[in-house]
Amino acid sequence: MRTADALHLRLLRLLRDHGAISRAELADQLQIPRPRLLAELDRLVSTGFVTEAGMAASRGGRRSTLVELNPGLRFAAVDLGASSIDVEVTNGRLEPIANYTEAADIRTGPKAILHRVNELLAKARVDGVYEKLDAVGVGVPGPVSYRDGVPVSPPIMPGWDRFPVRELLTREHGCPAAVDNDVNIMAIGERHGGVAHTVDDFLFVKIGTGIGCGIYLSGEVYRGIDGCAGDIGHIQVDSHGPMCTCGNVGCLEAHFGGAALAKDATLAARSGASPALAERLAAAGVLTARDVAQGATEGDVTCVRLIRDGGRRVGSVLAGLVSFANPSMIVIGGGLAHLGHILLAEIRSVVYRRSLPLATGNLPVVLSELGSRAGVTGAAVLASDVAFEQAS
Amino acid sequence: MRTADALHLRLLRLLRDHGAISRAELADQLQIPRPRLLAELDRLVSTGFVTEAGMAASRGGRRSTLVELNPGLRFAAVDLGASSIDVEVTNGRLEPIANYTEAADIRTGPKAILHRVNELLAKARVDGVYEKLDAVGVGVPGPVSYRDGVPVSPPIMPGWDRFPVRELLTREHGCPAAVDNDVNIMAIGERHGGVAHTVDDFLFVKIGTGIGCGIYLSGEVYRGIDGCAGDIGHIQVDSHGPMCTCGNVGCLEAHFGGAALAKDATLAARSGASPALAERLAAAGVLTARDVAQGATEGDVTCVRLIRDGGRRVGSVLAGLVSFANPSMIVIGGGLAHLGHILLAEIRSVVYRRSLPLATGNLPVVLSELGSRAGVTGAAVLASDVAFEQAS
Structure with a gap:
């Protein structure tokens, strides 16, 4: 530049x-x-x-x-999840003017999903929220080539590989657009309006169905040379661990995250190890991370152990990354952040014990402040940045 | 700035x-x-x-x-090793004009070592190499607070903790000085005049007595918030592994590096597992990594296995860092780089197998080109940068 x-x-x-x-x-x-x-x-x-x-x-x-x-500036922020669409229109100061959230299955493919996004935005225009958009920022739940504005081999997004998301939105709305992965936009959101406000070097660790990491270095998102930096879900934590969906064994995600935790919880319910989980499984027919959180709150020892085991795995990976990157803060977000203090305490314990003392002397490990709003907040920041970059 | x-x-x-x-x-x-x-x-x-x-x-x-x-510009480059002093004086284009190398034990402390550095530089002045230095760059074998210009709790440098190295050199020579750790100056050297020339994002992995990593991001050394980024020697590779000098168990350095390899080689010689090593131990009374390299060249299977085991450990840590940082090159340097292609092949194999395909599609893993000159070359670059930054 x-x-x-x-x-x-x-x-x-x-x-x-x-x-x-x-x-x-x-x-x-x-x-x-x-x-x-x-x-x-x-x-x-x-x-x-x-x-x-x-x-x-x-x-x-x-x-x-x-x-x-200009008070008439309008940005569209789009946070696409595995099963949801969250669209927000903001003014130039990123204050929300309208918000639309609805369920949607990302697997229905890019045409259907982006068509629905455009319908929601058209509705906002009809409602008088904006006349013309100045930029669109989008987060998607998978790897993205930020430079090219396309998803790249996203595991849970069939049909999206190299689909020209940015180009389609630019053409539809006649304004710049930017596409990033969901973890990066959450990190961007958390820095703009959350716990990492004004922190220049931090890791945002999203623990949801899978696990990923947004990296801020010197005040900017670091995306790596191919745009896939932060893919920590497939770091090996146990060479004798379970098979992962990626084909390797013992990946962090194969041990922990929403999918792994649901599987472990179901096993614990069926084996009789956890009465609390067995009861919930019988009632609902299926278990999720939320059931484990609830079980732990009620004092079920198996639920507490499952969360601690997961925290220990995450902590061991983060300890290595702290030694490597020496950040000034770690923020834990994503759907499993609601596992709360048991998870956080275990992560902290491992990170503080395993990393270089110089690197952990003043290293807060904290929960996301924005929660489920981190993504859409970051998407708005992304939109404004791409608009500002192209302003001239 | x-x-x-x-x-x-x-x-x-x-x-x-x-x-x-x-x-x-x-x-x-x-x-x-x-x-x-x-x-x-x-x-x-x-x-x-x-x-x-x-x-x-x-x-x-x-x-x-x-x-x-100005053809009269003179920079002093100082590379302090565990057992050596390497001093070079260069012109503004970093072409060496004089070089002095001698054995010295870093454990004799900062006063004795820096006194000797100043004697060597005084000799250069008497020899007509320079009239006045424009900057001094120094690398030391331990963690450094780059901002403060002091070593911080360096494990193998008793007496150096927080010793004002930069201040002492600035006062002695009446010019700016900069102090960094040995791995960072090697990375800087390799980027200036070695295999990473013009590469903006790469990891320089030094495998010597210990193991460390220099990190280049967007064309600049990344030092982390406390200046200790790249301390990868204490990332855990096996929670049931051997005790490390740092007090934790299973650190990468406890498994591999010059010290661990010498220990493993001695065990293999004594147990009868390696005739080649037994013979060398009997002849010399002590074994080093060089003996293992020689044994491997001669086809001793135990020596080959020791190198492969080490390469696999290093590779597993690097695979995680590649997933995290998505660099465009990995350079392997330091004293154990002479273990050569067996080591390199094993590291490559693990990194390519374990990291995200997108991140390894075009990721060269190569040996340092500058070898033992990487450090002093980088120290000269460091000196010139600090001189240029203060020029006004």
Whole structure:
């Protein structure tokens, strides 16, 4: 990126996160000469991204004028899950204006799912939420080539491999679009408005049906050379462990995560090891991670053990990654975060015991603050960033 | 770093790596407006970092003048090993002008070792190699707080903990200095003049007495939040493995590396499992990794197995890091790199089998090109960078 581009990006992000601000304060905060700032602002006003917002309070000398993001800016944030569509339309400051959530099976394929996304967005337009979108940000539950804007061999998304998601949305809405995997957008969301706010180097670990990791380094998402960094669900934790869906043995995901936990819970119910789970299985016919959480809350020792075992596996992988990457925070999110303090305590215990003391001296291991809203929040940030990058 | 600073750093690095170049070509290569470049160059000429170097060949219009780094620039590169001091003095283009290597025990402490470094540098000055140093770069065999310029709890460097290495050298030589760990300077060296030349995202894995990793992300060394990123020698590879010097069990270093290999070789010699090693132990009274390498070359099956076992352990850790970081190259260096293709083949085999296919589709796993010179080369780059950063 050229230097001038980097400046306008910093400027637009500051207006997004800070709101209306005087030209004088902008020059101070960005530490750039005032003439250069004014020239850049003029350019952004002419493109329609920035507008005047009245006079600032006096700082002693001549009063400075306020600038802000155009109040008419609209971003669409789309969080596609394995079984849900979450669509949000925000203004330039990423404040939600409309939200639509519904069940949908990602396996029905990209055409059906994206058609439904476009219908929801069309509804928002008819409702007067926006006239024209300025960018769309999308998260999908599988590996993505961020550069190409396409999913790449996503295991649970049949029909999506290399489907031109970004291109289709760009064409449909006549604006820039960006596509990323669900874990990255959750990490982006958590940094924008959650527990990792202002933290530049952290790992966001999503424990859902599978396990993945979003990586923030020096204030930016690190995606790796092929865009698949953070795929920690298939790190081996036991060379004699169970077979994983990926074909290898002993992967973290084969030991823990929503799918593995449901399987282990069912076994424990059937073997008689857990009366609490047996009762729930008899009642519902099927067990999920939520049943284990409930069983643990009620004091069922098998449920507590299952969660601890999982936490120990996750912790051992994270301990290695802490030694490698020396982050300043670990955030635990995803559907299994509701396993709560038993899980968190076990992860912390292993990470603190197994990593270099220098790296864990001041390393918070905490739960996501945004919970199920992390994804859609991050998708909105992604949309704004791609809009800002292309503003010129 | 302010924008203007980033420009002069890019400019000086280009002159360092490229040599004399015309103003016109510089403006092209840096993609900045010519007036801005000329102003920046004037500033650097006035500080003495850059000098005129005659007229460039005509490109059609008015002939452009050449500029180059001041030929009188001198950097000192210091690579401290567990048992060696390697000191090099280079010009601004990092071409070695003088080199001094001698045995020294790092355990004699910082005062004795740095006194000897200063004696060697004084000798170079007396020999007419330089009048004044422009910067000193130092690598040490242990964890370093790069920001503070001090070693931090280095296991094999008694007396060095928080010793003000950078401050002492800065005061002694009246120039900027930078201190980093030995693995990072090897990675820096390999990127500057070795196999990773122009590769922006790679892991440099040093397998010596211990095991560590230098991390390049987006063209810069990644040191982590406390400066201890890359400490992969203490990632657990077997929860039932041997006790490590760090107090945990089953660390990678406890299984492999110079120290572990020497121990395993001695056991194999004494148990009768390896005639080749038994013979060498009887002759020399002690075994090192070099004996195992020699035994393997001669076809001793135990030696081959020891190397393969080690390669498999290293490979399993690297497979996890590849899934996590998705780098574009892995470079294997350090003293045990001479175990050669048996080691490399085993590492490759495990990494390719265990990591995400997308991440290994085009992932070379190669040996260091610079070998024992990687460290001192990187220390010179480090010195030049710190000099350039402070030039203004």
